[in-house]
Amino acid sequence: MNNELKLSDKSKLFLENLRLYLFSSGKNLDEIEEIVEELEVHLTEAEKSGKPIEKIIGKSPKEYMEMVSNEMVIDYRTWIKYICLIFFGSFSFTIFTDLLKGNLSYSVLEIVGHIMIGVIFIASIFTGFKYISTTNQSIKKQGLILMTIVILPIVLFVGLIYLNRAIDTPIIHFGNTASMIIGVITALFIIGMSFWAKTWTLIIIVALLTLPDYLLNLTPLKHEIQLITSTWITFGGIAIYLWISYKLEKNK
Known part of the structure; x- marks a missing residue:
């Protein structure tokens, strides 16, 4: 990952939870990392612009995790x-x-x-x-x-x-x-x-x-x-x- 990316604790916690959720949903580990890294970039850009994390993932983190999980194939x-x-x-x-x-x-x-x-x-x-x-x-x-x-x-x-x-x-x-x-x-x-x-x-x-x-x-x-x-x-x-x-x- 890019070491220059700096996220708030809230965003970091969400990414950790997303990894764990997708892992426990039986998704491929490599695909999980690709999605998390891509989302990390989006969250970083949003935070630099002063936007809250909800602008990216919505008001319900759980629903966002479920949406991402449903779009992935079970490994x-x-x-x-x-x-x-x-x-x-x-x-x-x-x-x-x-x-x-x-x-x-x-x-x-x-x-x-x-x-x-x-x-x-x-x-x-x-x-x-x-x-x-x-x-x-x-x-x-x-x-x-x-x-x-x-x-x-x-x-x-x-x-x-x-x-x-x-x-x-x-x-x-x-x-x-x-x-x-x-x-x-x-x-x-x-x-x-x-x-x-x-x-x-x-x-x-x-x-x-x-x-x-x-x-x-x-x-x-x-x-x-x-x-x-x-x-x-x-x-x-x-x-x-x-x-x-x-x-x-x-x-x-």
């Missing part, structure tokens, strides 16, 4: 990639953790529950980011929203564990050979997906999903405390990583 390829990374990362965690305990076996409830929690977690991230970008919330309230996004899957996973104990559903058992094959395939998938996506995202997510539980098992903490602590570290780390990744991508 399905990129977001399917990210969604697959999160889903397979979650299952990879389960597979690698359970392989340390023996052969794999999962109830139907566990499988369906993991899928549903993954869907809810992804939807809550996009919804939360959109809400933050279109409302003038304080830093504390934004932090509360992000914390809620982190806590939600934690509560759901804990609930799934107890629900799985209370409700009997068919269990799918895998023998020693099948379990090892699944483990190898999962590892190869993680490596291949990471090379294809040109990102460490999946490896980092798998590490966040696997290492906390493994390391906490080496401590004398009670099982319930280990479970809660591990889940907090896992989803808190994922949320922080996604936020940092967005910030780094935006600053390129």
Whole structure:
């Protein structure tokens, strides 16, 4: 961007919110930057002429963001990639953790529950980011929203564990050979997906999903405390990583 461009704090905040809104709407990152840079020039020219930001974006920033978003095509390829990374990362965690305990076996409830929690977690991230970008919330309230996004899957996973104990559903058992094959395939998938996506995202997510539980098992903490602590570290780390990744991508 042109370093000579100087914007008011109000305009800078709007551009930040526009980036976040378009990002959470599944738009292409390169196209987002092009639109933001073009709008930055218009806002700068308007401010030099003494015009308020409303002359460019109208009285409703939210409506302007929606209008821009509707004119852009959703980057399905990129977001399917990210969604697959999160889903397979979650299952990879389960597979690698359970392989340390023996052969794999999962109830139907566990499988369906993991899928549903993954869907809810992804939807809550996009919804939360959109809400933050279109409302003038304080830093504390934004932090509360992000914390809620982190806590939600934690509560759901804990609930799934107890629900799985209370409700009997068919269990799918895998023998020693099948379990090892699944483990190898999962590892190869993680490596291949990471090379294809040109990102460490999946490896980092798998590490966040696997290492906390493994390391906490080496401590004398009670099982319930280990479970809660591990889940907090896992989803808190994922949320922080996604936020940092967005910030780094935006600053390129």
